């Protein structure tokens with residue numbers, strides 16, 4: 001539970017009207033002479049954990065980057081509650097990458113720096129840092145150089161930093177792919193906790209067990225196209241396409 005005096009305490013209030021759902025309309029992305037996202041149409045509903053799955057090279061990371069506005073589509077558009085992404089909206093979102101991207105500074109300074117970039121005043125920053133590190137179980141490591149943390153701790157720090165920004169959408173690109181089962185479960189607990197606080201989570205994962213544990217709905221990408229997008233139970237129990245059946249049984253090779 002959040003400390004009621006924490007500046008993070010108003011997560012729930014602030015998230016009462018997040019800019020969601022997202023509509024992906026005729027989304028196309030071409031790079032290196034290749035069409036790597038091909039006419040993607042989808043509705044991403046709010047307040048759920050959405051998993052994006054698919055074989056290597058299917059376009060999952062590119063789709064995540066398009067949704068977060070890190071790259072622009074060649075064609076088509078992404079609307080958040082009917083609006084195009086703008087700077088203010090991008091600031092309400094956060095992303096965690098597959099490999100921890102950290103500054104050569106202390107654990108606390110990594111969170112504080114990100115808050116500073118968002119214009120949070122220094123006195124409020126210290127409280128936010130403490131709260132974020134506590135949520136991630138890293139408060140004892142606050143003064144340590146971030147680079148000496150284990151891989152799992154570094155990834156928890158990246159997640160703590162992202163959550164400290166009070167995003168209403170959190171994107172994650174294979175955040176646990178190099179972590180052991182205990183570290184993976186620690187990250188998953190943080191994600192479920194974030195979702196309970198109203199944060200929309202969009203997660204790329206290769207881990208079928210993880211998608212089963214976390215996702216409310218799952219999108220299956222293949223050759224840049226969405227072949228299926230269903231509630232998680234239907235996705236796993238009643239796949240409609242040959243490709244998804246093969247993928248789930250470990251037989252789909254691009």
Ligand SMILES: Nc1ncnc2c1ncn2[C@@H]1O[C@H](COP(=O)(O)OP(=O)(O)OP(=O)(O)O)[C@@H](O)[C@H]1O
Nearest residue numbers: 031032034036054055056057058059060061062063
């Ligand atoms: N700058 C680029 N130039 C050429 N091709 C690119 C470029 N960036 C991405 N691609 C290609 O786009 C396709 C989709 O890449 P993306 O990283 O989204 O795949 P992915 O589904 O996330 O794969 P993985 O599961 O292996 O991480 C791949 O075939 C990749 O080689």
